Amino acid sequence: MGFPKRQAAIVGVYTTKQGKLPERTSFSLQLEAIRGALDDAGLTTADVDGLLPMSMTDHFPGTTAHQFWAEQLGERPLGLVEIGGASGQLAKAAAAIAAGLTDVAVLFFGRAGGRTGPGGTKAPEQGAAQTRAPRVPDDWSFATAGGYMTSWYAMWARRYMHEFSVTNEDLAEVAVFTRYHATLNPDSVMGRKGEITVEDVLASRYVCEPLHLLDCSIDNDGGYAVVIASAERARDCRKKPAWILGGAEAYYTDFYATINDPWFPNQGKAVRKATDRAFGLAGISRDEIDVAGLYDCFTITTIRDLEEMGFCKLGEGADYVKEGHLRLGGSMPTNTDGGLLSNSHCGDPSGMHTIEVVRQLRGECGARQVPGARIGVSLQQGWAVHGMASTLIMAAD
Amino acid sequence: MAILEAAPAPYLKPLPEVRPENKPFFDALKNHQFVVPRCDDCGDYNWVPYPACRSCLSENQTWTPVSGDATVYTFTVCHRGPGAFNAEVPYVIALGELAEQPRPCLVLGNLVGTAPEDVRVGMPITIAYQEIPGEDITMWRWVARG
Numbered sequence: 232m233g234f235p236k237r238q239a240a241i242v243g244v245y246t247t248k249q250g251k252l253p254e255r256t257s258f259s260l261q262l263e264a265i266r267g268a269l270d271d272a273g274l275t276t277a278d279v280d281g282l283l284p285m286s287m288t289d290h291f292p293g294t295t296a297h298q299f300w301a302e303q304l305g306e307r308p309l310g311l312v313e314i315g316g317a318s319g320q321l322a323k324a325a326a327a328i329a330a331g332l333t334d335v336a337v338l339f340f341g342r343a344g345g346r347t348g349p350g351g352t353k354a355p356e357q358g359a360a361q362t363r364a365p366r367v368p369d370d371w372s373f374a375t376a377g378g379y380m381t382s383w384y385a386m387w388a389r390r391y392m393h394e395f396s397v398t399n400e401d402l403a404e405v406a407v408f409t410r411y412h413a414t415l416n417p418d419s420v421m422g423r424k425g426e427i428t429v430e431d432v433l434a435s436r437y438v439c440e441p442l443h444l445l446d447c448s449i450d451n452d453g454g455y456a457v458v459i460a461s462a463e464r465a466r467d468c469r470k471k472p473a474w475i476l477g478g479a480e481a482y483y484t485d486f487y488a489t490i491n492d493p494w495f496p497n498q499g500k501a502v503r504k505a506t507d508r509a510f511g512l513a514g515i516s517r518d519e520i521d522v523a524g525l526y527d528c529f530t531i532t533t534i535r536d537l538e539e540m541g542f543c544k545l546g547e548g549a550d551y552v553k554e555g556h557l558r559l560g561g562s563m564p565t566n567t568d569g570g571l572l573s574n575s576h577c578g579d580p581s582g583m584h585t586i587e588v589v590r591q592l593r594g595e596c597g598a599r600q601v602p603g604a605r606i607g608v609s610l611q612q613g614w615a616v617h618g619m620a621s622t623l624i625m626a627a628d
Numbered sequence: 629m630a631i632l633e634a635a636p637a638p639y640l641k642p643l644p645e646v647r648p649e650n651k652p653f654f655d656a657l658k659n660h661q662f663v664v665p666r667c668d669d670c671g672d673y674n675w676v677p678y679p680a681c682r683s684c685l686s687e688n689q690t691w692t693p694v695s696g697d698a699t700v701y702t703f704t705v706c707h708r709g710p711g712a713f714n715a716e717v718p719y720v721i722a723l724g725e726l727a728e729q730p731r732p733c734l735v736l737g738n739l740v741g742t743a744p745e746d747v748r749v750g751m752p753i754t755i756a757y758q759e760i761p762g763e764d765i766t767m768w769r770w771v772a773r774g
Binding site: 348362363365366373386389393436440 | 638639640641642643644645647650653675676677701702703704705706707708709710711713714716719721723725732733734735736737738744749760762763767
């Protein structure tokens with residue numbers, strides 16, 4: 232027994248337009264993405280036998296994600312529904328496909344009109360509209376202290392900088408190389424604004440110290456989908472398959488209320504566990520990775536991803552970035568689409584990194600193509616810092 | 629023990645919902661005590677409160693007053709805030725590590741009364757209590773200690 236390598240493949244990927252899309256709804260973005268990814272694979276909705284909705288994927292109130300989407304797809308019985316983070320959902324789907332539970336599954340997300348940042352919470356109207364304090368159901372929520380995603384990652388960054396003598400300049404290097412990549416991606420939201428420097432990052436306003444605006448991901452609308460299929464089905468699909476070599480997920484508590492000290496233990500947390508297991512199952516080593524998509528909701532996230540994934544040691548992530556490994560032309564080009572910092576963060580973007588790695592493995596990336604990319608890795612994380620993590624390792628033929 | 633002036637009215641920022649399970653905690657805050665579930669069997673403190681002790685899974689936990697003394701484990705100065713908080717920027721959110729050990733308890737709260745630029749990791753802080761006008765609840769804040 233072991234992970235069923237090369238018995239399932241990603242056969243279709245699709246991203247809608249990313250950006251401000253006031254004329255769209257979340258459902259229309261998801262439907263466009265599902266149709267688009269199936270078309271990319273040369274399949275139709277009649278082929279779909281499994282659903283991988285993100286934990287934030289919309290459905291009608293009173294339904295569950297599986298009820299809503301099974302009905303929407305024609306009320307056909309589906310072999311698999313897996314919710315989680317994209318890299319892990321796809322790893323579990325690959326194992327399920329090999330076990331015969333399903334043949335073709337589609338992962339999807341789309342959002343229009345929502346916001347992840349502090350602007351997503353409306354200020355109270357002056358005067359009569361709000362006269363009482365709103366009550367939040369989770370007793371210890373950071374909302375009662377004015378907390379939100381950025382403040383939580385900022386506290387992570389502050390503690391990390393304190394323990395490892397890392398500076399704002401170090402963090403900024405991540406924003407600089409991902410923006411450079413975005414300038415080579417015509418579909419990215421920020422690429423058209425051009426390259427930025429470390430000084431630009433430091434000169435941008437603080438959102439939550441120590442994080443400046445340009446340390447933060449963008450906050451936009453968009454949708455995407457990924458189709459995964461059995462080896463047998465993959466052979467008949469339109470595009471080159473991106474074979475699943477291994478993958479795993481891990482969960483950790485850290486949920487925006489408290490954390491456990493130490494925050495940076497030598498043995499790592501969820502990202503370490505998922506990544507060690509994924510590489511072990513795939514039977515490959517870190518230095519075999521040609522291209523990577525590493526979750527980068529903030530600059531600090533990428534630095535911590537590298538350490539937790541074992542590409543460098545604890546406390547060395549910033550130096551690893553400065554050595555140029557992640558930039559196009561480096562030893563492991565990372566977030567070549569511009570990542571969440573400069574390509575798109577559409578609410579639950581955990582599948583976006585996988586999509587870019589698949590496009591690299593297919594050789595579809597034009598000016599940002601990594602020559603001869605054969606093996607890639609995507610890391611998803613979320614629900615507080617590294618609270619839910621998953622790693623997927625893929626290979627071209 | 630630090631007691632702050634009541635917050636200005638109207639108070640429009642989010643507040644916790646008091647329910648039977650957390651009522652002992654909020655009753656204690658009204659009496660200017662910060663209580664943490666402590667395991668009757670192994671003695672560890674558990675924050676945030678959970679149904680059972682994280683160390684030994686015992687359900688025998690007692691709401692136990694702590695000193696309120698802590699040090700800043702980490703913090704952020706927010707220059708944008710959700711909803712009503714945006715009128716109060718810059719404000720400080722801190723995770724304070726309670727003096728009580730061995731299981732470290734990191735408690736989240738607003739640190740008030742110190743200029744944001746003077747807040748440091750490792751700074752001694754303590755719990756302060758603040759009445760909320762028009763609401764039947766007392767909230768906790770962090771303030772500098774000593």
